[in-house]
Amino acid sequence: MASRMARASAADGAGFPFDGAAVRANFPLLDQANGRGQPLTFLDSAASSQKPAAVLEAIDDFQRRDNANIHRGIYALSERATARYERARETVAGFIGADPRECVFVRNATEAINLVAQTWGRRNVGSGDLILLSEMEHHSNLVPWQMLAEEKGAALAHVRVTPEGGLDMDHLDALLRRGPKLVAVTHVSNALGTVNDVVEIVRRGHAAGATVLLDGAQSVPHLPVDVRALGCDFLVFSGHKMLGPMGSGVLYGKLALLEAMPPFLGGGGMIGAVGLERSTWAAVPAKFEAGTPAVADAIGLGAAVDYLVGLGMERVRAHEREVTAYGLARLGEVPGLTLYGPTDAAARSGVIAFSLAGVPARGVAAALDAENVAVRAGHHCCQPLMRALGIDALVRASFYVYNDEGDVDRLVAALATVGRGERVPGAAADGGACREAWSGRVAAVGD
Numbered sequence: 387m388a389s390r391m392a393r394a395s396a397a398d399g400a401g402f403p404f405d406g407a408a409v410r411a412n413f414p415l416l417d418q419a420n421g422r423g424q425p426l427t428f429l430d431s432a433a434s435s436q437k438p439a440a441v442l443e444a445i446d447d448f449q450r451r452d453n454a455n456i457h458r459g460i461y462a463l464s465e466r467a468t469a470r471y472e473r474a475r476e477t478v479a480g481f482i483g484a485d486p487r488e489c490v491f492v493r494n495a496t497e498a499i500n501l502v503a504q505t506w507g508r509r510n511v512g513s514g515d516l517i518l519l520s521e522m523e524h525h526s527n528l529v530p531w532q533m534l535a536e537e538k539g540a541a542l543a544h545v546r547v548t549p550e551g552g553l554d555m556d557h558l559d560a561l562l563r564r565g566p567k568l569v570a571v572t573h574v575s576n577a578l579g580t581v582n583d584v585v586e587i588v589r590r591g592h593a594a595g596a597t598v599l600l601d602g603a604q605s606v607p608h609l610p611v612d613v614r615a616l617g618c619d620f621l622v623f624s625g626h627k628m629l630g631p632m633g634s635g636v637l638y639g640k641l642a643l644l645e646a647m648p649p650f651l652g653g654g655g656m657i658g659a660v661g662l663e664r665s666t667w668a669a670v671p672a673k674f675e676a677g678t679p680a681v682a683d684a685i686g687l688g689a690a691v692d693y694l695v696g697l698g699m700e701r702v703r704a705h706e707r708e709v710t711a712y713g714l715a716r717l718g719e720v721p722g723l724t725l726y727g728p729t730d731a732a733a734r735s736g737v738i739a740f741s742l743a744g745v746p747a748r749g750v751a752a753a754l755d756a757e758n759v760a761v762r763a764g765h766h767c768c769q770p771l772m773r774a775l776g777i778d779a780l781v782r783a784s785f786y787v788y789n790d791e792g793d794v795d796r797l798v799a800a801l802a803t804v805g806r807g808e809r810v811p812g813a814a815a816d817g818g819a820c821r822e823a824w825s826g827r828v829a830a831v832g833d
């Protein structure tokens with residue numbers, strides 16, 4: 387397998403897909419079956435992806451050999467830990483075309499958005515100002531702005547979603563004429579997979595005088611992303627969706643913006659000098675990294691980026707597009723199944739959302755789980771989007787580097803077992819409040 391992988395990396399031209407099964411062999415967790423011997427078909431990477439052995443080994447190696455607090459110790463162990471942490475930052479920065487000083491390690495995309503709202507937002511958004519979002523946003527890119535708007539007396543407006551699951555660019559233009567302070571939109575929809583034309587959104591947002599934040603939680607793991615080419619002011623993403631550990635995430639911000647922003651959390655690590663009454667702040671990015679950071683997780687994220695770079699992001703994108711196109715074609719043939727989002731695989735990432743006539747989304751997911759096919763069902767932390775589409779919930783299959791056409795075939799075969807019109811015992815009906823019930827148990831809200 388390793389040699390096949392190496393061939394895929396070294397010999398294939400960028401843009402050519404690789405062998406999903408060969409990649410899969412690098413992910414120990416995926417090598418499992420249920421009690422009936424059915425292999426795990428993991429189709430929920432948009433929630434959290436799995437980790438290749440290289441990432442697990444990097445974390446383990448750090449914990450076994452180099453674990454010490456960083457930026458403090460005057461001893462070799464601490465210096466090695468610091469070097470590995472900062473090397474991970476350089477790796478991540480290189481991956482998105484940024485300067486390492488522009489990359490703040492945070493816990494996840496949600497924390498990154500809250501950081502911007504509570505620092506840049508508090509300083510730059512005032513009473514009557516407009517914050518422009520979209521109906522497509524994950525709750526993480528809605529709620530922090532609602533909190534800021536309430537505190538400041540600012541207004542919110544939302545770009546409409548078209549029936550095809552894209553952003554209505556004419557509506558964007560109309561709202562931009564109101565002169566928003568901030569435009570914050572997702573690069574890729576986690577619920578529909580739509581790839582938004584963010585180059586154009588950034589261009590139009592800047593022309594209207596707005597600062598632009600992009601939610602890259604679903605784009606950075608799946609597409610080549612370059613912050614200089616995008617021109618965005620802020621970009622946020624999470625390590626656990628890109629083969630890295632939970633607890634690792636990144637806020638990218640243009641250097642001048644980060645330097646002008648007040649700190650987020652106060653404490654050790656983010657200070658210049660501390661007096662009893664007043665303190666000064668460290669230079670960025672340390673100014674935003676108060677307390678002991680998740681060092682091993684950052685190092686794991688660096689290893690995940692190395693792995694993705696080894697595959698080639700153009701190739702990752704091409705591979706997912708191929709699997710998605712196959713998935714759209716196969717699922718389109720399933721009786722009673724309705725697909726949501728763009729019909730063209732080139733206009734979406736590796737996400738396919740659907741409903742099955744007569745069966746609640748969670749009932750579909752529970753039935754698929756019985757066949758060892760893991761998908762997500764619910765509102766996908768996009769309740770306003772579900773409302774805009776006139777639905778309560780969707781089933782979502784999401785693909786990544788380790789999936790291939792065989793996974794699609796297993797999904798389609800498993801769908802044939804879903805009892806039409808029957809309630810899966812214990813499966814909650816769709817819709818409802820912010821917590822998603824599944825098989826009668828209450829699960830925490832995921833993505």
Ligand SMILES: Cc1ncc(COP(=O)(O)O)c(C=O)c1O
Nearest residue numbers: 494495496524526576603624833
């Ligand atoms: C588009 C998008 N934004 C933000 C988030 C929040 O990510 P996290 O829970 O890692 O903060 C998610 C998670 O699913 C997402 O898909």
